[in-house]
Amino acid sequence: MIKIFTIVALAISVIGCNGTSRNTEVLRTRVENIVSSKKAIVGVSIIDSKGKDTISINGNRRFPMQSVFKFHIALAVLSEIDKGKLSIDQKIEISKDQLLPEDFWSPLRDDNPDGGSFTIGQLIQYSVSHSDNTACDILIRLIGTPKTVEEYIKKSGINEIQITFDEKEMQAKWENMFQNWTTPIAATETLKLFYENKNNLLSKSSYDFFWKVNKETSTGKNRIKGQLPAETIVAHKTGWSGTNKETGITAAVNNIGIVFLPNGEYFIISVFVTDSKEDFDTNEKIIADIAKATYDFYTSTGN
Template identity: 40%
Template sequence: MKKTLLILLSIFLFSCTEKKNNQNPELDLQTEINKIIAGKNATIAVSVNSIEDDFKIDINGNKELPLLSVFKFHVAIAILNEVDAKKLNLNQKIAVEKSDLHDNTYSPFRDEFPNGSREKTLGEVLKYVVSQSDNNITDVLIKKIGGTKIVQQTLDNKGIKNFKISANEAKMHENWKNMYLNTSSTNSLNDALKKLYDGDLLSKNSTDFLMKTMLETTTGANKIVAQLPKNTPVAHKTGASGKNDAGLTAAENDIAIITLPNGKHYAISILISDSMESEETNTKLIADISKTVYDYLIKIERK
C-alpha cells in the first residue's frame, strides 16, 4: 500500500511540475532568445506570432528600427492594392528605361537588361522587387504609384501602425543617415504579416501572388531560413545596410511567415540595428533565433 501511495505521489508531483513548466511557454521562449542575444553590441528586436493560435512574444517589439529593403514588403502591398483597385494590372507592360537603372546599387534587373526593357509585365518586375530585392525596380514602381507617401497611406488605411515609409532607394543611398528614414517595429511587421496571411490586406489573388513571391525569395539564405529543415516553406523579405567606415551596421533584417510540419503558421520579424558585431555574427543571430523559435513551437505543439 505504501509503495502504491509513493508511486501515485510521484506521478502527481511530476504532473504538477510539467504543468508549472508549461504554464508560460511565452516566457520560456523569451528566456531562450535572451540567452542568444545577451552581450551583443547591437539593438535587437524580435516578434513571434502564431497565425492560427494566440501564442505571441516580443523582445523590444515596439521599438521602431530601420527597415532597409524590408520596406519593399510595404511597397509590394501598396502596388497590389492598386491592382485590387483596378488602377494597375499585373499583366500590363512596365517601361524600364536605361536611365532608371543606376549603377552602385543592387539590381539584378540591370545586370540582366543593362539597356532597360519595355517587355516585362508588372507581375514580372514586382518579383524582382520582392524575391530578388532589386533597388532600381523598387524605385520605378514607387514612382508608378505616386511616391512613398502612397505606400505610407495605403498601410495606414489598412490599420498598420508604428511604421514610417518616406524614402525610396535612391534617397536611402544618398547618405548613411537616410538609411534610418524608413522604420518599423517588429510588432507592426508581424501585424502586417498576419493580416496578409488572413486576407485582411489584399484580395485573395493578390495575397496568393505576394505569398508565392515571398516564398521564392533568393536573398538572405544565411538568415531566417539558414538552420530550418530543408524544404520548410518560408515566405520572407530581407534587408541589410552593410557597414560604414566605423564598422557600424545600420540594419540586418528578415521577416517571414513560416509553415510548421503540422500545417500551422507563424509570423516572425527580426530587426538588428546599430550593430558593431560582424556581418557573420549578425546573420547568425537571426538564424539562431529563427531555429530556436521553430524548434520551440514544434515542441509545444506536440505536448
C-alpha cells in the first residue's frame, strides 16, 4: 500500500494558469485520497471548461483503451463523411456471418440475429452509445484499418495514442489490448479538441450528431455518472477488459467524458484503471468517486 501511495503521490501534478492554487490543492488531495489505497494503477486527467485547472495522475502513462477507442473511430468515420467519401444515411449490408460471435458484446447482433441493413449513422450509434463490437469493426473496415483511425487522430493534433487492432483482433489474445493505448492527458485533450472544434475538425452536422450519441451512452452507469445528480448530462465513452482468470488482474476499467454543470460550465475528465486486483464494483467506484469529487469541487460556492 505504501509503495502504491508513493507512486501515485509523486505522479500527481497540478497546473493552473496562476500556478497551484489553494482550491486546486483541495481537489488534488481529494483525488489522491481516493486512489492511494487501491490495489490498482489509476490514471486521471481533469480540465475545467476555462482551461484554468489541469490535474493529472499518471497522466502520461500509457493505458489500454479497450472500447474507449470507439470514440476515436466514430470521429474518423465522421471525418470521411465530411469529406463526402461516405454519407451518414448510407446503407451498409451486414450478413449473418459478419456478426461477431456471442462471446463478443453486440446489441446489434442480439437485435438482428440474421444481420440486416443499417445506415452508417446507426452503426455509429450502436458503436458509441452501446459499445457494440460488431458495429465497431464494420466502421473500421469502411475507412481502412485501425491504423487509419490512429493516423486521423494524430493528424488532428493528438500524438499519444496507438490503435493496432480492431475488436475481434484485440480480444483474440489478452496481450493484444495493450497495443491499443492512450494516455489520460491525451484522452482529455482529445475530448477538449473535438468539443471546442476550433479548427472545424467536424462539420456542424457531424459535430452535433457525434456529441448527441456520446450523451446517449448507455454503458458505465456506475462510473462517471454513478454518483452525480440524476439530471446531470454526461457525454462519455467507456471501456472494460474483463478480468484475467489466471492472474485475477483487471487490465482496464475506463471512462472518459464531459460533465455538464448546472451553471452552464463543464469539466472534462478521463479516468483509466489498470493492473487492478480490486473487484469490478470497486474499480467502477474509483471512477465514480473521482467524478463526484470533481463535480462537488466545481459546484461548491467556495470555488
